[in-house]
Amino acid sequence: MDITGARWGLAGAEAVLGLRAVITNGDFEEYWEYHVQREHPRVHAVRYRDGLALAA
Template sequence: MFPHRHRSRSRRLGRGQDRPDPGRRRPGAVGDIHAEADRTGLSPDQRAAADRACRYLENNAVFVHYDKALDAGWPIASGIVEGTARHLIADRLDITGGRWSVCGAEAVLTLRAVISNGDFPQYWTFHTCRERERLCPAPDQAESDLTA
């Protein structure tokens, strides 16, 4: 059901050829989705979601070049991106009753990203040095007149 497995179909759609007729079974990923939706007897809401996915693939076939991305060795990583967003954002900010200012949410998300990347020890060293400089600035020796 992955679009990149139907390269010739996506190429024809990208050139405006072989536009699918809604009344017939469509080859490729879209056809697979429709066939599975028909076979499983989805509810109207579930079927609407499947139809939206099919419309997206049909309408964006000219932009969806999974075959080229995979040939170039690029990852198709929407699942990775969604998982990261869930881990960084939803797990912390979507708690019941939680309220966040933009500034507070950004600070928490930045810290979660630093921890998740394994960069916390280096960050903490940097942070404590900067805070020490901010709170206890070194005296300006150039302007001090020493008297004996």
């Protein structure tokens, strides 16, 4: 994480280290499936919770 010009806050550094650990342990595929399942509702479902349909 020691690269020229990098500025790390605690939250960002912990996120990068956690992701590196997942990759090193060989668990990235399982992690990514979980991440996508959790992020999709958080990001998209809230926008359309009132039953609004997408316009083409």
